[in-house]
Amino acid sequence: MQYDCQTCGACCYGPEDYVTVVSTDRLRMRTQTQARYVEQRGDRAWLKMLHGHCAALRARQGHFSCRMYGERPNVCRVVTEGSRECLDARRRRGVVDG
Numbered sequence: 001m002q003y004d005c006q007t008c009g010a011c012c013y014g015p016e017d018y019v020t021v022v023s024t025d026r027l028r029m030r031t032q033t034q035a036r037y038v039e040q041r042g043d044r045a046w047l048k049m050l051h052g053h054c055a056a057l058r059a060r061q062g063h064f065s066c067r068m069y070g071e072r073p074n075v076c077r078v079v080t081e082g083s084r085e086c087l088d089a090r091r092r093r094g095v096v097d098g
């Protein structure tokens, strides 16, 4: 089965504490990227969420892309097309296979 991330975006939808940011993630993020997307709460940090999805997700007319793709955190990098996390996210969002 082939999955097209650009017509899906399902794994970028979730609750407020969905995308954890750790210190090693910050090393690859530019200062302005952190200022725009990272929310620090106490000693922990997450990516900001907006309308139920990561604030860095560009969702337009059924087309999805990541505004910080090269700088995205590790938790995003482990979600590859067809992985268990991918299939779970697609199921949650009701994305139809095929």
Ligand code: SF4
Pocket: 003, 004, 005, 006, 008, 009, 010, 011, 012, 079, 080, 081, 082, 085, 086, 087, 089, 090
């Ligand atoms: S990894 Fe899977 S859930 Fe995430 S955008 Fe790609 S196809 Fe969709």
Ligand code: SF4
Pocket: 011, 012, 019, 047, 054, 055, 056, 057, 058, 065, 066, 067, 068, 069, 072, 073, 076
């Ligand atoms: S950083 Fe990019 S890949 Fe990760 S959840 Fe946000 S939009 Fe999706």
